[in-house]
Amino acid sequence: MKTLLCGALALGSFTAGAQTLVIDVWGDEEVRWAKTLLPAFNQHYPEINIKFNTIGNNQFIPKMVENFASGQVGDLIMCRPFDESQHWFTKGYFEELTEMEGMENFPSFAQLAWQTDSGAQTYCLPIGSVMHGFFYNKKIFDELKLVEPKTQSEFIATLQRIKEHGKYLPIAFGTKSGWDVLEVGLQNIGPNYWRGEDGRVALIQGDETFDSSSYVAAFKALESWRPYLASNFNELTYDNYWDQFKQGQAAIIPAGSWETSKASDSVELGVFPPPVPDGQKQCFFNEHTDKGIAINKNSPNKDAAMKLLKWMTTKEFASLYVEAEPGFFSLSNHFYDINNDIANEMASWRLQCDSTIRNFAQYLDRGEVSFKKMSQDASVGVIEGTITPEQAAFNVQQGLERWYEPQQILRQKMDQSQFCQ
Numbered sequence: 268m269k270t271l272l273c274g275a276l277a278l279g280s281f282t283a284g285a286q287t288l289v290i291d292v293w294g295d296e297e298v299r300w301a302k303t304l305l306p307a308f309n310q311h312y313p314e315i316n317i318k319f320n321t322i323g324n325n326q327f328i329p330k331m332v333e334n335f336a337s338g339q340v341g342d343l344i345m346c347r348p349f350d351e352s353q354h355w356f357t358k359g360y361f362e363e364l365t366e367m368e369g370m371e372n373f374p375s376f377a378q379l380a381w382q383t384d385s386g387a388q389t390y391c392l393p394i395g396s397v398m399h400g401f402f403y404n405k406k407i408f409d410e411l412k413l414v415e416p417k418t419q420s421e422f423i424a425t426l427q428r429i430k431e432h433g434k435y436l437p438i439a440f441g442t443k444s445g446w447d448v449l450e451v452g453l454q455n456i457g458p459n460y461w462r463g464e465d466g467r468v469a470l471i472q473g474d475e476t477f478d479s480s481s482y483v484a485a486f487k488a489l490e491s492w493r494p495y496l497a498s499n500f501n502e503l504t505y506d507n508y509w510d511q512f513k514q515g516q517a518a519i520i521p522a523g524s525w526e527t528s529k530a531s532d533s534v535e536l537g538v539f540p541p542p543v544p545d546g547q548k549q550c551f552f553n554e555h556t557d558k559g560i561a562i563n564k565n566s567p568n569k570d571a572a573m574k575l576l577k578w579m580t581t582k583e584f585a586s587l588y589v590e591a592e593p594g595f596f597s598l599s600n601h602f603y604d605i606n607n608d609i610a611n612e613m614a615s616w617r618l619q620c621d622s623t624i625r626n627f628a629q630y631l632d633r634g635e636v637s638f639k640k641m642s643q644d645a646s647v648g649v650i651e652g653t654i655t656p657e658q659a660a661f662n663v664q665q666g667l668e669r670w671y672e673p674q675q676i677l678r679q680k681m682d683q684s685q686f687c688q
Contacts (some may be wrong), residue, residue: 278646286571289341290560291334294326296345298593307587308431308578315571320593331502334525335360342566346391348380349628356383356390362562362569365389369580379554380628391559392576395588395595398524398613399455399553405535407435407518415539419488422542426495429518430543437495440515441503442647449643452522452650454553454625456541463551463623469628473673476681478657478664484544486649493650501651523533523559527594527609538609540616550620555628556598603650634670641666 290296297319305317320341322330328351334340335355344361346352357359364370365388370378373393381391409412411432416422429437442448461467461481469475497503497511512520513533522530522538530536543550560579562572578584586596588602593607596614605611616622627639645659654662667674 269678277294277470278347281552284482285314285316286568287318288343288345288568288571289320290333290345291320291322291325291341292345293322294345294558294592295321296592297321302591303587304584304591307583308575311578312571312574317575321565331355331532334388338565340563340565342563342572344561344563345394346381346561347558347622348559348624350633352381352391352561353383355637356388360561360564361390362564363388363390364392364562367573367576367580369577372580372599372601374600375596380564381559381561382625384630391561392579393556393598394558394560394579395592396554396598397557398616399451399555399648400522400524400538400540400613400616401455401519402512402522402526402530402609403519403539404435404512404515404517404538408537409516411435411518413518413538416542417539418545419491419542419546423491426492426519430495436497436511436517437519438492439508439512440492440518440650441500441505441508441575442650443501443503443507444505445643446645447505449627449639450625450645451523453485453642453646454555454627455483455521457485457626458553459541459543459547460488461626462549467626467629470626470667471673473671473677476664476674477667477678478660482660482663483656486645486659488544489646489658490649493652495572496650501606524594524596524610524613527607528592531593531607531609536609538612540613540620550616552620552622553617553625554596554617555624558595588610601665611630612649631667631671634667636666636669638663638667 308317309315312678328347331344335358352361369393370389377393378389379386381393384387408444413425413428416425426437427667429435440452458466466475466481470477475481498640507527508520511517513530515534540550540552560576562569562576566572576586580599582601582603585599588597589595589605589610591602596610597603605614625641641663645663648654649656649659664674668678
């Protein structure tokens with residue numbers, strides 16, 4: 268494969284006899300890594316220059332498919348978790364990293380997102396996770412004398428007070444983009460209803476159906492937002508409603524931690540975790556394994572690429588990474604300080620609550636009927652009022668049962684049980 272150099276941003280000072288590494292990314296690493304991360308790396312390896320080939324977030328997967336087919340791929344590739352990256356590894360695009368020095372600095376849950384199903388092979392180095400919660404405008408909360416809600420009832424009461432005051436939109440949110448309704452909507456609040464990892468694993472193992480009361484309750488909680496959205500919420504894209512929040516028009520926004528820097532630049536920002544159902548003591552939140560990095564198996568610069576990856580396993584990288592990209596959290600087991608107040612607050616949730624990942628990420632999205640797409644459509648339908656929470660959960664379950672054997676077996680057992688009663 269040829270290494271893609273055109274159109275990439277070069278970072279790092281030029282050194283005689285230098286090697287250049289190109290990294291294919293979907294984020295803004297070319298900006299965020301330039302100030303501290305790359306200069307620190309070049310202190311160790313001044314002969315290695317880094318270039319980033321930035322591909323749009325939504326275009327990254329299809330564009331990389333084209334690039335792999337044509338051979339226009341960088342020396343290293345940022346990795347999405349689970350199936351997409353595993354597919355590229357099985358196609359022979361990624362170098363195996365199982366025995367790489369420094370991989371022991373990452374716990375098993377972090378490596379899981381970039382391992383084969385058996386766990387025998389690792390093909391991407393874990394980098395960072397993102398968290399889900401609710402950002403809020405502190406000035407609005409102070410003006411209206413509001414406090415952070417901890418339960419679902421408190422959350423709705425807070426929204427109602429904002430609505431009755433009339434000056435601000437209670438929640439900045441919309442359904443036109445679609446993906447966000449699932450990822451910062453249902454997957455944000457849902458773990459409190461399906462019990463985090465226990466519920467996610469129960470779906471995979473065929474111990475619980477998606478149309479159980481836990482998932483219906485999660486959809487009902489999502490539905491409860493509707494009276495507090497803009498009247499044209501179905502016309503608002505992700506960027507549209509983020510503009511509302513950053514302009515001070517809305518009090519609260521369901522958010523991913525990746526927006527920490529941009530949101531902090533616009534408003535006096537606060538954050539609270541997903542409110543728990545009334546009467547529930549245990550809390551859960553979504554901390555998704557988001558970014559890894561792989562070496563192109565056909566790169567002519569694999570030795571230099573491995574030097575970069577080994578440096579990325581160190582405490583030095585972990586500490587600099589969380590400062591360079593506030594709202595992204597190192598997946599290593601190194602101890603490091605987080606100086607950004609919002610990111611630090613979100614990281615503290617780990618001490619209070621149990622975390623999980625998005626429940627569509629592992630195994631369940633491999634069928635011809637996409638579990639992720641079904642969940643997204645169901646979430647949009649619930650918020651827009653075109654389907655009920657019960658119908659939403661039923662539709663997704665029906666799609667799973669069309670191809671996923673553990674859920675088919677569970678349905679047979681449930682039908683037999685009903686027949687025998």
